[in-house]
Amino acid sequence: MRTNKRPLKIYLVDDQKIANFITKKLFEISKIKGEIIDFVDPLKALKNIEKDNPQLILLDLNMPVMNGWAFLEHLNTLKTNCKVIIVTSSTSLLDKERANKYGAVKDYYVKPLNKSNITTLISEHSMS
DSSP states (O other): OOOSSSOOEEEEEOSOHHHHHHHHHHHHHTTOOSEEEEESOHHHHHHHHHHHOOSEEEEOSOOSSSOHHHHHHHHTTSSOOOEEEEEESOOOHHHHHHHTTSTTEEEEEESSOOHHHHHHHHHHHOOO
16 A cells, blocks of 8 residues: 555556557556556656656566666666566576666566556555
8 A cells, every 4th residue: 555645657668569558458457546657668768767756667678779687777877766677578587686686676577467466566566
């Protein structure tokens, strides 16, 4: 349960439009209130992070122009305290271990997400 007054803002960063669409629908059917902003271009997401200061970023790792690792490196240089949830098709233990090295990364989910995943990640990670 959210106790802060700031409206929930979540970024979806995935180069696949359909993945972002499905995730948005999962938030909708889970009755999660807030602003969900999706980006297929991680560079555009990075340009908006300091201005918007989202509480959560759901980040894909495998993207063509800028992968999730490069995104996380750049995120480290910004003045933000957003939490990152990795949402990827990678089941690699090495990727999970690498993700744990980033302070902003709070969790790791393997696609596809489902309603239960959405409810869990919001209850565990949306507090400011």
